[in-house]
Amino acid sequence: MELIWVGAGAGALVLVGLFALRRRRSAEARQSKQAHEAAQKRDPPVDIGETYEFGITEFTDHHSGDRVAVGKVEGFVLFVEDVPSSLTPGDVVRAKVLSFNRGHTSADARFVATP
Structure with missing residues (x-):
């Protein structure tokens, strides 16, 4: 009988953990959506x-199919192409802005140099 209670308790803990994880992801999604909506209402700072x-925050696959560096200027996202493979997140770069996306919430840029 005790084994049944232990199993039920473990099952309940798993469900509570999954619920907490889902809530955290929902909160992150809400914050991301709010930041995106705020970005659409302001003029780009570039x-x-x-x-x-x-600074480079991460690397990602861009819609162009190329691997690009991601960075921010005043919270505004820049996708930087032609970044040397030797660079890693945390490295600082100089990049020239080439174009904005449709909603002006991010921009494409080309690597120029490291400071």
């Missing part, structure tokens, strides 16, 4: 043709 210096 200009096409200008060069900016910022």
Whole structure:
């Protein structure tokens, strides 16, 4: 009988853990959506043709199919192409803004140099 109670207790703990994980992911999704909506309402803090210096936060596969670096200028996301493979997240780069996405919530840029 005690074994049944132990199994039931373990099952309940698993369900509580899954529920907490789902809530955390939902909160993260809400925050991401709110940040995206706020970005759509403001003017981009960068200009096409200008060069900016910022840290790489991560690397990702871009819609172009290329691996690109991701960084932010004043919270505005830049996808940087042609970044040397020797660079890693945390490295600082200079990149020239090439174009904005449709909603002006991010931009594509090209690697220029490391400071």
